Amino acid sequence: MPVNLPAPNPSELYPIAGVQIGVTEAGVRKANRKDLTVVLIDEGASVAGVFTKNRFCAAPVQICREHLSAGHGIRAMLINTGNANAGTGEEGLFRARSTCSALAGKLKLPPESILPFSTGVIMEPLPNDRIEAGLDAALANAAEGNWVRAAEGIMTTDTVAKAFGAQVMIDGVLVSITGISKGAGMIRPNMATMLGFMATDASVSPSIMQQLARELADGSFNRVTVDGDTSTNDSFVVIATNKAKHPFIDSLDSANGRVLKAALLSVARKLAQAIVRDGEGATKFITIQVEGGKTADECRQVAYAVAHSPLVKTAFYASDPNLGRILAAVGYAGIDDLDQSRIDLLLDDVHVAKNGGRDPAYREEDGQRVMKQAEILVRIGLGRGQATDTVWTCDLSHDYVTINADYRS
Amino acid sequence: MPVNLPAPNPSELYPIAGVQIGVTEAGVRKANRKDLTVVLIDEGASVAGVFTKNRFCAAPVQICREHLSAGHGIRAMLINTGNANAGTGEEGLFRARSTCSALAGKLKLPPESILPFSTGVIMEPLPNDRIEAGLDAALANAAEGNWVRAAEGIMTTDTVAKAFGAQVMIDGVLVSITGISKGAGMIRPNMATMLGFMATDASVSPSIMQQLARELADGSFNRVTVDGDTSTNDSFVVIATNKAKHPFIDSLDSANGRVLKAALLSVARKLAQAIVRDGEGATKFITIQVEGGKTADECRQVAYAVAHSPLVKTAFYASDPNLGRILAAVGYAGIDDLDQSRIDLLLDDVHVAKNGGRDPAYREEDGQRVMKQAEILVRIGLGRGQATDTVWTCDLSHDYVTINADYRS
Numbered sequence: 001m002p003v004n005l006p007a008p009n010p011s012e013l014y015p016i017a018g019v020q021i022g023v024t025e026a027g028v029r030k031a032n033r034k035d036l037t038v039v040l041i042d043e044g045a046s047v048a049g050v051f052t053k054n055r056f057c058a059a060p061v062q063i064c065r066e067h068l069s070a071g072h073g074i075r076a077m078l079i080n081t082g083n084a085n086a087g088t089g090e091e092g093l094f095r096a097r098s099t100c101s102a103l104a105g106k107l108k109l110p111p112e113s114i115l116p117f118s119t120g121v122i123m124e125p126l127p128n129d130r131i132e133a134g135l136d137a138a139l140a141n142a143a144e145g146n147w148v149r150a151a152e153g154i155m156t157t158d159t160v161a162k163a164f165g166a167q168v169m170i171d172g173v174l175v176s177i178t179g180i181s182k183g184a185g186m187i188r189p190n191m192a193t194m195l196g197f198m199a200t201d202a203s204v205s206p207s208i209m210q211q212l213a214r215e216l217a218d219g220s221f222n223r224v225t226v227d228g229d230t231s232t233n234d235s236f237v238v239i240a241t242n243k244a245k246h247p248f249i250d251s252l253d254s255a256n257g258r259v260l261k262a263a264l265l266s267v268a269r270k271l272a273q274a275i276v277r278d279g280e281g282a283t284k285f286i287t288i289q290v291e292g293g294k295t296a297d298e299c300r301q302v303a304y305a306v307a308h309s310p311l312v313k314t315a316f317y318a319s320d321p322n323l324g325r326i327l328a329a330v331g332y333a334g335i336d337d338l339d340q341s342r343i344d345l346l347l348d349d350v351h352v353a354k355n356g357g358r359d360p361a362y363r364e365e366d367g368q369r370v371m372k373q374a375e376i377l378v379r380i381g382l383g384r385g386q387a388t389d390t391v392w393t394c395d396l397s398h399d400y401v402t403i404n405a406d407y408r409s
Numbered sequence: 410m411p412v413n414l415p416a417p418n419p420s421e422l423y424p425i426a427g428v429q430i431g432v433t434e435a436g437v438r439k440a441n442r443k444d445l446t447v448v449l450i451d452e453g454a455s456v457a458g459v460f461t462k463n464r465f466c467a468a469p470v471q472i473c474r475e476h477l478s479a480g481h482g483i484r485a486m487l488i489n490t491g492n493a494n495a496g497t498g499e500e501g502l503f504r505a506r507s508t509c510s511a512l513a514g515k516l517k518l519p520p521e522s523i524l525p526f527s528t529g530v531i532m533e534p535l536p537n538d539r540i541e542a543g544l545d546a547a548l549a550n551a552a553e554g555n556w557v558r559a560a561e562g563i564m565t566t567d568t569v570a571k572a573f574g575a576q577v578m579i580d581g582v583l584v585s586i587t588g589i590s591k592g593a594g595m596i597r598p599n600m601a602t603m604l605g606f607m608a609t610d611a612s613v614s615p616s617i618m619q620q621l622a623r624e625l626a627d628g629s630f631n632r633v634t635v636d637g638d639t640s641t642n643d644s645f646v647v648i649a650t651n652k653a654k655h656p657f658i659d660s661l662d663s664a665n666g667r668v669l670k671a672a673l674l675s676v677a678r679k680l681a682q683a684i685v686r687d688g689e690g691a692t693k694f695i696t697i698q699v700e701g702g703k704t705a706d707e708c709r710q711v712a713y714a715v716a717h718s719p720l721v722k723t724a725f726y727a728s729d730p731n732l733g734r735i736l737a738a739v740g741y742a743g744i745d746d747l748d749q750s751r752i753d754l755l756l757d758d759v760h761v762a763k764n765g766g767r768d769p770a771y772r773e774e775d776g777q778r779v780m781k782q783a784e785i786l787v788r789i790g791l792g793r794g795q796a797t798d799t800v801w802t803c804d805l806s807h808d809y810v811t812i813n814a815d816y817r818s
Contacts, residue, residue, distance in 0.1 A: 055747040056740025056765070087736050089750065089766030122733025123767050232737050310719065310805075311813055318814035324496050324531025328641050331465025338464040341498065356465070357498030358532050396719075397814075401807050404720055405727035 001159075003285040003374050003394065005277040008148050008163035014176035015144035016199040018042035018241030022142035023153035026134030028127055029082030029120060036131060037153035038103065038138040039077040039197070045241045047074040048209035049115070050217040052234035058086035059096040059126075060116040061233060067100075070112040077237065078103050079117040079195070080131050081156050086232040087123040095128040102132040106139065117235055119156055119182065119195055151180040154195055157403070158182050162274040168263035170256050173246040175202045177263055181221075181271035183278075196221055196236040196271050202260050204240035205250040212252060212261065213238045220268035223300075224276045224392045225307050238264070276392050281399030284316050285375045289390045292344075292382040298335055299389035302380060305333035313396030316376065321367030323352050330380060342383030347376065410568075412694040412783050412803065414686040417557050417572035423585035424553035425608040427451035427650030431551035432562035435543030437536055438491030438529060445540060446562035447512065447547040448486040448606070454650045456483040457618035458524070459626040461643035467495035468505045468535075469525040470642060476509075479521040486646065487512050488526040488604070489540050490565050495641040496532040504537040511541040515548065526644055528565055528591065528604055560589040563604055566812070567591050571683040577672035579665050582655040584611045586672055590630075590680035605630055605645040605680050611669050613649035614659040621661060621670065622647045629677035632709075633685045633801045634716050647673070685801050690808030693725050694784045698799045701753075701791040707744055708798035711789060714742035722805030725785065730776030732761050739789060751792030756785065 019041055026036035041047065049068055051061045068074065078099055085092045100114040107113075118126060141149075151161035165178040179198035204212065217236050242248075249257045277285050288306050293299035306312055309329040315322035326345060331338070345353035347370040352362050370376060428450055435445035450456065458477055460470045477483065487508055494501045509523040516522075527535060550558075560570035574587040588607035605626075613621065626645050651657075658666045686694050697715050702708035715721055718738040724731035735754060740747070754762035756779040761771050779785060
């Protein structure tokens with residue numbers, strides 16, 4: 001059961017001028033599943049992507065990087081589920097290129113204008129023939145209003161489709177933003193995982209698109225963790241179709257740039273948090289906010305140490321205010337000159353530890369009350385500076401083990 | 410059920426001349442449990458210790474560091490279970506010092522000659538009065554032959570007492586080694602965890618004891634992981650009583666130094682591996698051997714990434730040769746210039762992946778056969794150098810979640 005994650009609200013998923021989506025059932029791995037999505041992008045759009053840092057990255061990720069740097073302009077994305085095309089060597093690159101060429105041929109475009117994405121089982125050959133055979137049906141389905149279908153089309157073991165939108169005024173012009181994501185762990189049956197796509201009709205200079213994609217990812221997808229396993233296929237793409245009639249945005253620090261980025265970031269955060277809310281076996285959504293650090297980086301390092309600790313995660317699952325586990329994770333996070341006598345810990349509004357020891361006023365029943373909630377804010381004070389950072393995670397439950405220990409079937 | 414870990418063999422636990430052990434039931438947390446151990450060390454012994462790198466280290470760890478550097482010579486160790494005296498601030502230091510002073514008074518020694526160790530619940534006040542009240546009974550029990558009792562006396566949620574010994578000839582003189590350890594996770598009810606103590610009657614110069622302790626820890630306890638949670642109380646102490654009549658060893662690189670270190674290391678490894686074999690919920694003992702690295706450090710970094718991956722650990726639990734998970738963990742281990750096309754992966758003798766992709770000759774039934782074993786060797790080739798390193802770990806099972814999600818009772 002996802003944590004406070006409703007199904008997409010179609011009225012909030014704005015069509016984006018210049019983007020059409022077609023989804024079909026290509027039988028990549030199983031029959032009768034929406035598993036092939038084509039996103040068509042009008043000429044003149046600005047597109048940028050951010051990809052997994054995993055050195056063992058999948059074939060489509062390698063090709064996305066190539067095609068984005070080829071400079072032809074991106075005109076379509078081709079997304080399949082059921083097979084990640086990861087750990088497949090040269091053969092995997094060949095098969096991914098073949099799908100790009102097939103779609104490019106139908107659209108009369110160079111193959112470099114296609115971005116391929118795959119998610120699903122690792123180390124099995126991509127059935128590129130089935131994908132190529134499904135292209136006509138996907139193209140015939142293409143329409144601006146297909147965002148819910150797209151969110152469904154990229155699901156693997158997600159239990160809920162993930163899509164959010166927003167609208168914002170820029171220089172008196174209404175701009176729309178719609179995004180989708182998928183992922184719930186690194187995922188049964190060893191799916192390779194996180195995909196996020198956002199589109200806006202805003203007009204954004206290509207020169208700042210990469211910076212925009214990076215900053216959006218850093219503020220959203222790079223702040224969530226389910227199990228700390230970085231997948232081979234993680235990809236996040238931002239498309240600005242440049243159809244809205246406001247002046248081109250050529251700096252993220254300009255007034256219009258700030259407005260647009262804030263609106264995009266709010267959607268990106270919802271998409272990223274949706275992955276945690278639908279985390280494998282998740283029963284709780286946990287925000288870990290570290291304050292009083294010397295730098296944001298060290299705050300994030302501490303937040304991730306806490307978010308990745310199996311002991312902390314099982315304590316959340318048990319609703320056990322087992323606070324020594326959080327303090328221990330803070331202690332081993334790797335800040336060599338951390339002064340334990342300055343550490344504070346709060347669960348929501350309950351002050352648990354003060355100056356490195358149990359707060360004399362702390363009562364276990366208060367900690368317990370917070371730990372029973374479906375949404376929990378953990379606040380950790382380092383007492384050594386002004387920086388702060390936040391990470392979102394979920395608990396570690398029996399279902400996580402069940403899901404991931406289940407033999408691939 | 411621990412993995413291939415029998416109860417201690419008393420005939421292998423050699424008395425060490427110059428070391429006497431007394432164990433009693435002091436009722437630290439629960440009645441009728443051996444929970445207080447005193448180790449008396451004759452004057453003239455060489456003693457060194459290695460302690461947790463957790464910045465949130467427990468009061469006894471802080472005091473051990475002080476006392477070892479005070480230069481008075483260490484004459485006794487005082488070990489309690491039931492309470493870790495961690496996350497207890499100034500009050501915790503005061504109470505730990507009080508126990509040292511009480512024992513020192515009875516032995517007519519300065520308090521700095523006592524090393525205190527605590528393991529058990531975090532963030533609760535140490536009942537130093539009960540510990541001090543138990544000292545007379547512990548001292549009355551002191552004898553050279555009490556190593557099994559000592560191993561039992563330091564257990565918390567361990568399911569098996571952990572003790573090993575060895576004998577070795579040095580310059581025609583028989584030298585004995587005996588060691589004990591405890592730990593099984595970071596542990597219910599949030600126990601603070603790993604303790605290891607080794608003693609030998611060998612004659613070792615104090616000047617090389619710290620180097621010896623560090624090298625033994627690096628080759629044993631620093632190579633194991635259950636859940637990646639570094640406890641606040643981890644401590645490892647080596648005692649050389651200098652009673653054996655061989656020439657003093659003043660270099661670990663001398664012929665005698667190498668013989669002694671090898672014998673000590675073989676015992677230290679058994680003690681460390683015993684913690685993994687008795688790991689919380691463990692059903693399998695897994696050796697992760699990384700070869701072909703540029704440095705041993707990077708091999709170890711990769712081995713730990715694999716050993717800590719919840720996805721890899723659940724796959725072992727499921728006996729699922731889910732090899733993409735291992736490759737993905739190799740990929741995110743943090744080696745920036747790793748060339749995935751050179752990665753090899755073997756399970757025991759089964760070649761699974763070659764040059765970054767599935768070995769064409771690999772059959773899943775062969776991988777499955779190895780994954781079903783209770784002891785599994787994972788060999789990862791990085792193909793970029795000559796260095797190698799090894800880490801030992803266990804799987805992640807339902808019982809791990811059950812044990813750690815159980816509310817403290």
